[in-house]
Amino acid sequence: MPRDTDLLKSVFGFDAFRPGQAEIVEAVTAGENTLAIMPTGGGKSLCFQLPALIRDGVTVVISPLIALMRDQVRALKAVGVEAGALTSGNTDDETDAVFAAIAEGRLKLLYMAPERLASGGTLNLLKRAGTTLIAVDEAHCVSQWGHDFRPDYLRIGALRRALDVPLAAFTATADAETRDEITEKLFDGTAPRTFLRGFDRPNIHLAFAVKDSPRSQILNFAAARKGQSGIVYSATRAKTETLARALEDAGHTATHYHAGMEAEARREVERRFQQQDGLIVVATVAFGMGIDKPDIRWVAHADLPKSIEAYYQEIGRAGRDGAPADTLTLFGPDDIRLRRSQIDEGLAPEDRRTADHGRLNALLGLAEAQGCRRQALLRYFGEDAAPCGNCDTCDTPPEVFDATIDVMKALSAALRTGESFGAGHLIDVLTGTQTDKIRDRGHDKLPTWGVGQDMPRRQWQAVFRQIMGLDFLRPDPARHGALRVTEKAHPVLRGEDPVTLRRDSIARAKSRPVVRA
Ligand code: ADP
Ligand code: ZN
Numbered sequence: 001m002p003r004d005t006d007l008l009k010s011v012f013g014f015d016a017f018r019p020g021q022a023e024i025v026e027a028v029t030a031g032e033n034t035l036a037i038m039p040t041g042g043g044k045s046l047c048f049q050l051p052a053l054i055r056d057g058v059t060v061v062i063s064p065l066i067a068l069m070r071d072q073v074r075a076l077k078a079v080g081v082e083a084g085a086l087t088s089g090n091t092d093d094e095t096d097a098v099f100a101a102i103a104e105g106r107l108k109l110l111y112m113a114p115e116r117l118a119s120g121g122t123l124n125l126l127k128r129a130g131t132t133l134i135a136v137d138e139a140h141c142v143s144q145w146g147h148d149f150r151p152d153y154l155r156i157g158a159l160r161r162a163l164d165v166p167l168a169a170f171t172a173t174a175d176a177e178t179r180d181e182i183t184e185k186l187f188d189g190t191a192p193r194t195f196l197r198g199f200d201r202p203n204i205h206l207a208f209a210v211k212d213s214p215r216s217q218i219l220n221f222a223a224a225r226k227g228q229s230g231i232v233y234s235a236t237r238a239k240t241e242t243l244a245r246a247l248e249d250a251g252h253t254a255t256h257y258h259a260g261m262e263a264e265a266r267r268e269v270e271r272r273f274q275q276q277d278g279l280i281v282v283a284t285v286a287f288g289m290g291i292d293k294p295d296i297r298w299v300a301h302a303d304l305p306k307s308i309e310a311y312y313q314e315i316g317r318a319g320r321d322g323a324p325a326d327t328l329t330l331f332g333p334d335d336i337r338l339r340r341s342q343i344d345e346g347l348a349p350e351d352r353r354t355a356d357h358g359r360l361n362a363l364l365g366l367a368e369a370q371g372c373r374r375q376a377l378l379r380y381f382g383e384d385a386a387p388c389g390n391c392d393t394c395d396t397p398p399e400v401f402d403a404t405i406d407v408m409k410a411l412s413a414a415l416r417t418g419e420s421f422g423a424g425h426l427i428d429v430l431t432g433t434q435t436d437k438i439r440d441r442g443h444d445k446l447p448t449w450g451v452g453q454d455m456p457r458r459q460w461q462a463v464f465r466q467i468m469g470l471d472f473l474r475p476d477p478a479r480h481g482a483l484r485v486t487e488k489a490h491p492v493l494r495g496e497d498p499v500t501l502r503r504d505s506i507a508r509a510k511s512r513p514v515v516r517a
Helices: 004-010 021-029 045-054 066-078 092-103 114-118 120-128 151-163 176-187 214-223 237-249 263-275 308-315 333-345 350-367 373-380 404-416 423-430 436-441 457-469 487-493 503-511
Strands: 034-037 058-062 083-086 109-112 131-136 167-171 193-195 208-210 230-233 253-257 279-283 298-301 325-331 400-402 473-476 482-485 500-502
Touching: 004 021, 004 045, 021 034, 021 045, 021 193, 034 176, 045 058, 045 066, 045 131, 045 167, 066 083, 066 109, 083 092, 109 114, 114 120, 114 151, 120 151, 131 151, 151 176, 167 176, 214 230, 214 237, 214 298, 214 325, 230 237, 237 253, 237 279, 253 263, 263 279, 298 308, 308 325, 308 350, 308 373, 325 333, 325 350, 333 350, 333 457, 350 373, 350 457, 404 423, 404 457, 404 473, 404 482, 404 487, 423 436, 423 457, 457 473, 457 500, 457 503, 482 487, 500 503
Parallel strands: 034 167, 034 193, 058 109, 058 131, 083 109, 131 167, 208 325, 230 279, 230 298, 253 279, 298 325
Antiparallel strands: 400 500, 473 482
16 A cells, blocks of 8 residues: 555655644544644645545545536546546536446545435445545535535535445634534534644744855754754755764764665664664655654754745654754755756646745745744745744844845846846846856846946845745746746836845845855
């Protein structure tokens, strides 16, 4: 049987579970009666779709909206999952195809509206189909006091009794009355296993830093936490080994871990980490699944993670015991380039790559956040929160400045040179640097040539990084990462939207010497 994390990647194309998903998937797969309360956009559908693929038989999905059902069925079919819907909007061909898939035992997910349960044939059909799980989307529709009451939702309880299979209910409505009503109407009064954990992990301190001398940044972070168990995530296998050695040289107990190691050696690291206090494991993302150590005190990212989901999952390994835990995530222009090219060079279809860029952008936005970082993170997952007081931007609010003019200069340098160059060349143009490339292309004749002489190179690099984080400039994979001006930048170019940037990373770029790792 494939592992759920393998399917997560191979079928759905996601690197990591979103907050809450892993636990829910596990319980639903195991056949427990469950009620999961997740904010809209939090990723509920995966929590029954993935178990449906792992479990034998058919999962019937009760959903109130035909358009939503059709969207989900289309998306599932596009990734090769046998799914179908029986709705009033079906063509005869669609309905025939669903019945054929049932008859041949191929169907995995069958969507239907609750109204369909009124017809006597439906129960027989679901029995014949080998239904082994009922998933109920928008389960609060069973509540007579809510705005969305759908009388036919009351038939679901009888369906569950008749089929005698587990039921997984999902809703974004968290109030206690609604939950009680769901328990009563869908589960005959026996409380299901309920998942209502907020996504916030308030004991984890969040911090990002611009990568200027990664090795000493990691060494300093570890030195301040000597003797505590920690994980350093690194993007490449080779770097896990060199960083682990550097930590050992600095007097820590450290080892490395990556998927290229023998299974036995990997198990040994896992075992040691679990048992030994104060071990640091420098690892690729291969490390962590199945690690269940409650007292990991810190997690550092020597390189930017792949996506905001991966970031959340990786830092979430710290502080499971609820005691304070620390995190630090380093990021720099090379990380952004690496992650972009990994997405572009991957084999995923176009729309999935676009979504991956979006998830990376979300992480970059978080890295350059001007307000509370936790608030930004939770907002991405659909939760509202007040400024947390436990992140670097709350500790020391970053100073921002109106950078509209600088950003307009940078964008126009990209436009004037035909959106065909990377940041290095554009900075040459802005700072009025003479290079062969500049002369050959006649870029020293452009009106933008030299308009940015008031800022040194390093400072411009920081501006470009923030501009990319804001998604005003995006590297074009078809043209070796040449920076293209995005739609989002148009109002800025027209002078309609002012832009503020963080002063700290720009000021730091000015005062520190260039250090190569
Ligand atoms: P809702 O909870 O509102 O039903 P959906 O199931 O429609 O949310 O998911 C919202 C969005 O989140 C979808 O675009 C989906 O592709 C995306 N999503 C769900 N799970 C993940 C994940 N683990 N990683 C990345 N994106 C995810
Ligand atoms: Zn905060």
